[in-house]
Amino acid sequence: MNAEIIAVGTELLLGQIVNTNAAFLSQQLATLGIDVYHQVVVGDNPTRLKEVIKIAEQRSDLLILTGGLGPTKDDLTKQVLAEHLNKELVLDSETMANITDYHKKMNRTMTENNRMQALVIEGAMVLKNPNGLAAGMFIKHNEQTYLLFPGPPHELKAMFVQEAKPILLSYADKEDVLMSRVMRFFGIGESRLVTLLDDLIETQTNPTLASYAGVNEVSVRLTANGRTETDCQKLLDDLEGKIQDRVGDYLYGYGEETRLVEVVGELIKKQQLTLTAAESLTGGAFQSMLTTTAGVSEYFEGGVVTYSNRIKEDILGVSKETIEQYGVVSAHCAIEMAQCVKNQFGTDIGVSFTGVAGPAELEGQKSGTVWIGYAFKDTVSYAKCFHFGKGRNSNREQAVLSALDMIRRELLGKPIEGKTYLKD
Amino acid sequence: MNAEIIAVGTELLLGQIVNTNAAFLSQQLATLGIDVYHQVVVGDNPTRLKEVIKIAEQRSDLLILTGGLGPTKDDLTKQVLAEHLNKELVLDSETMANITDYHKKMNRTMTENNRMQALVIEGAMVLKNPNGLAAGMFIKHNEQTYLLFPGPPHELKAMFVQEAKPILLSYADKEDVLMSRVMRFFGIGESRLVTLLDDLIETQTNPTLASYAGVNEVSVRLTANGRTETDCQKLLDDLEGKIQDRVGDYLYGYGEETRLVEVVGELIKKQQLTLTAAESLTGGAFQSMLTTTAGVSEYFEGGVVTYSNRIKEDILGVSKETIEQYGVVSAHCAIEMAQCVKNQFGTDIGVSFTGVAGPAELEGQKSGTVWIGYAFKDTVSYAKCFHFGKGRNSNREQAVLSALDMIRRELLGKPIEGKTYLKD
The missing domain is CATH 3.30.70.2860 (Alpha-Beta Plaits)
Structure with a gap:
């Protein structure tokens, strides 16, 4: 069985909303073993909608239509499909009772439009709407199956899971x-x-x-x-x-949602270590990334952003000589930054970032040249040079992730290429 | 002129990603006065893709294909379209140079697949990719116009705005x-x-x-x-x-791309002021946001991340008594943090963030409770309390933006509600 998802709504064609319904339904159908080969969006236009339905019938077994079941004039999905299938619209008494009940509860006057919402295509199995008024429909006609859902995502999701999924499951191959x-x-x-x-x-x-x-x-x-x-x-x-x-x-x-920063955070916690950072070109992006994860306070207490040379010297304590002799885009500066911040904040690990975010060059070095420094207790300290060079913010992001991966490799004892150590 | 957007990619049909490209392109085309009547998604399948192209040609003037320009075997958009149009794929030397250059810079081995990315349909106008390797294409053939874009949204967006939009503008009705x-x-x-x-x-x-x-x-x-x-x-x-x-x-x-941080940065520069920050719950996100803009060094030299109480006291110099008496989720703590960091870094303005990022409560205060402190020279210092409470990272982002807006209002002399001052 293969399915086609047809979303009806001019607001989608104007880009005012994103078609998250298609993604949701596709995910759900994949888990049911139903292949989706096409997703289509068409506006609130009866001629074009009918054309889209005809094309879909030639290539798909299951047509899922979303949207256009509301009470306004441009809601016409069931009207167009009914006409196309040569069927009448009939009143569904349960849906009608539901609508009447709702208006009574809310103390609102019912309009003719609301009555329209209780109409369904004759012969359809009605799908209840746990979160709204418009009823959904399940229709078998000739070789095709049609499913109609309301457009609002919270109505569609609930209706799919509670009403449609059990029906579709009975179509799926139960052995797999x-x-x-x-x-x-x-x-x-x-x-x-x-x-x-x-x-x-x-x-x-x-x-x-x-x-x-x-x-x-x-x-x-x-x-x-x-x-x-x-x-x-x-x-x-x-x-x-x-x-x-x-x-x-x-x-x-x-896993679908796992991020490198979480994996590294767990490793640091497991080894009962603490970490700090001194950031120049990344400007706090590394520490900000760490603190996106809850529970980070177990291993991270703070750090420093040292964007200018003055702050590198006066606040962090990098020696004037290092900066004068080697520049800030250097292994020497990166290593000293990592050591200084580790000592100042009293942690096991110190990480540092210094280099050229861009777009301009710095100290004759190209945008994207980044030194990441690493200091571990009093035993290890080195720096590694990276050449990113694809725009300021991409450089910063890559620097942050590269540092996380360096820490991961250090803590797992995996090889790291291109370490630069200093001679005493 | 009416357009049809065809997204190519099995990951869309599996619901693994949402088709945000279609929404972006639709918005953009709407502003150009180009109607979008259909959006379609099809998988990485040459037969079905060709069928979808044929259907689109019968109803649309402009076919916009997104995705399937990458280096992997299932990337086949340009191959299928070339075959359909009876055209050859030819090497674009500029794209090739770009790819070679990138691999050299990143010190990565180039594969045959990468070379494939430099192929374009003969006769196409090549659209440069500011954020990636795959080239886009603009093709006129018989009555139709074809635009090909890479799938990753940040590549597609930049390419559309910088390369395709100027071309499409020249097609718009010139009298209007x-x-x-x-x-x-x-x-x-x-x-x-x-x-x-x-x-x-x-x-x-x-x-x-x-x-x-x-x-x-x-x-x-x-x-x-x-x-x-x-x-x-x-x-x-x-x-x-x-x-x-x-x-x-x-x-x-x-403006389309203007960000609050840029507006605030320009204001600070214009008034020749300097700024620093002490961040607790935001963990560096504010400073990281500042440093996403080039030229930030004119007014920002660095700052500090003070995630734990120990660092607030030992490194920043907030008094133990303040924390003991009022807690860290307090106006007192926020104001002292802003003053301390301003004095330590020698700037005109000091901003501070302290509060409850969540998910857990802190000092009996709910997740989303945030104090932002503001200190200006020796003349002004106050804090303002916010209640966000919509999830850890949303809280952090809102705190950063709220601080930027506070600074903007301060520098423009606009009213700010809910300022909390301390009595001497």
């Missing part, structure tokens, strides 16, 4: 289980990742394997289909093993 | 001039704003008037149609006057 696993990577581009996984992607059948480029990171989704959860888990484990062999070094976590 | 003005508001919700502008919105014809709710702010777009620019300006000025009368107090700036 569908399970997904998302693996998240940092420090490798999508093109390199898919090149390294090329044959796995090419020969994929079950599990399927797809890559997604996020902002400064990549994830892959493995989806297995099997008789039982155990079967699915085994299929996912096998494929994950192959992926780990090739790009496991870049894997930092699992 | 279309001019837009975007007014940006902070501190008022969209529903209140549209209620206050209700009659202006209801009776709109020329200029048209539409409101858009952004993250923690609202904007309205006025679009006038006239014979000359002067005619349009006059229409816009008249309507703006009416809007100013009702909600002018909340207006902070103009």
Whole structure:
């Protein structure tokens, strides 16, 4: 069975609202094993809506129409579909009672428009609306199935889950289980990742394997289909093993919503360490990122933003000589910043950021040149140079994530390339 | 001219991402006077994509394809369109140079897939990608116009505004001039704003008037149609006057891309002042926001993140007695933080943030309770209490923006309600 989602509403075509209903329904249908091959948006125009329905009938088994069931003049979805299917609109007494009841409760006068909302297409199974007045509909006609939902997301969601899903479940193949696993990577581009996984992607059948480029990171989704959860888990484990062999070094976590900062925060807490930072070009973005996670106070008490040279010297205590001799875009400055802030704030780890956010050059160095310093207790201190160079804010974001990944690798004892140490 | 937006990507059909590109493009096209009658989403499937293109050609003049220009095997938009139009893919040397350059800078190995990204449809005008590697395309063929954009929203947006919009503008009806003005508001919700502008919105014809709710702010777009620019300006000025009368107090700036932080930064620079901050619950987000703008070093040299009480006392110098007597979620603490950081960093203005980010309560105060402190030279110091309470990161963002708006009002001598001063 394949489905097509048709959203009706001029406000979507004007970009006044985003079609989150399509995403919600697509997710739900995927878990039911129903393929969605097309999503369409059309305005409140009867001719164009009818054309869209005709095209959909030629390529899809299940047509899901959203929106256009309200009480205003431009709500015409059920009218157009009824005419197209050669059916009448009939009064649904339960919906009517519901509407009357609502107006009585709210002490509002009912209008003719409200009565219109109680009309349904003859022969339809009526879907109740737990959060509103417009009724939904489930219709079988010839080879096709039609589902009609109201447009407001909270009405649609509740109606789908409570009324439509049980009906669709009875259509789904009950023998199959569908399970997904998302693996998240940092420090490798999508093109390199898919090149390294090329044959796995090419020969994929079950599990399927797809890559997604996020902002400064990549994830892959493995989806297995099997008789039982155990079967699915085994299929996912096998494929994950192959992926780990090739790009496991870049894997930092699992799951749709997991962020690098959370993974690193958990590691720091687990090892009972504390952390601080001195930020120049990132201007507080690293510390701000840390504090987006609840419970950060277990390992982070504060830090400093040292944007100018004066503040680096006077407040943080970087020596004037270091800045004069090596400049601020240097390993020397980064390491001294990390050490100073660690000592000042009394933590185990000190991280620092210094470099050229851009757009202008600094000390003859190109925009995107960033030194990240790392100091651990009294035992380790080094810096690493990065060349980002894709615009001021992208540089800052990449610097923050690169530092998080450096800490992750340090705490897990994983290799880090390009460390610069200073001679005594 | 009417347009159809075709988004290509299986991740949309699985509901893993929401089609925000369609909303963005629709908004933009509306301002250009180009009608969008259909939006379609289709997966990474060449047969179905070709069918969708054929249907679109029968009903739309301008086909806008988004997504599927990346380096992976399932990126096939330009291949399918080239085949459909009977055209070859040819190497674009400028795009190729850009890709080579990027890999050199990032010290990453280039793959055959990356080379694929430099291929464009023969005869296409190439649209540069300010935020990524994939080139866009503008193609005229027979009666149709085709625009190809990459899928990642930040790439698509920049490419549309910088590269495609100027081309489309030249297609607009040349006898008429279309001019837009975007007014940006902070501190008022969209529903209140549209209620206050209700009659202006209801009776709109020329200029048209539409409101858009952004993250923690609202904007309205006025679009006038006239014979000359002067005619349009006059229409816009008249309507703006009416809007100013009702909600002018909340207006902070103009323009599609203008941000509150930029407006405030320019004000501070103009008055030749300097600024610093001490941040507790915002954890550096305020300073990070400041430093997203280039040229910030003219008025900002650094500041401090004082997440724990120990750091507030030991590093910033807030007195132990203040914290013991009033707690950190207090006007006393906020004012002392602002004064301390101003003195320590030697600036004209000191701003501070202390409160409850959530989700847990603090000192018996609810999540979302935030005190923002303000100290100006030796003359003014006060704090203001906010109650946000809509989730940890929303609280932080609102605190940052509210502080910016406080500074803006201070520097413009506009009224600020709810100032709390301390008695000596």
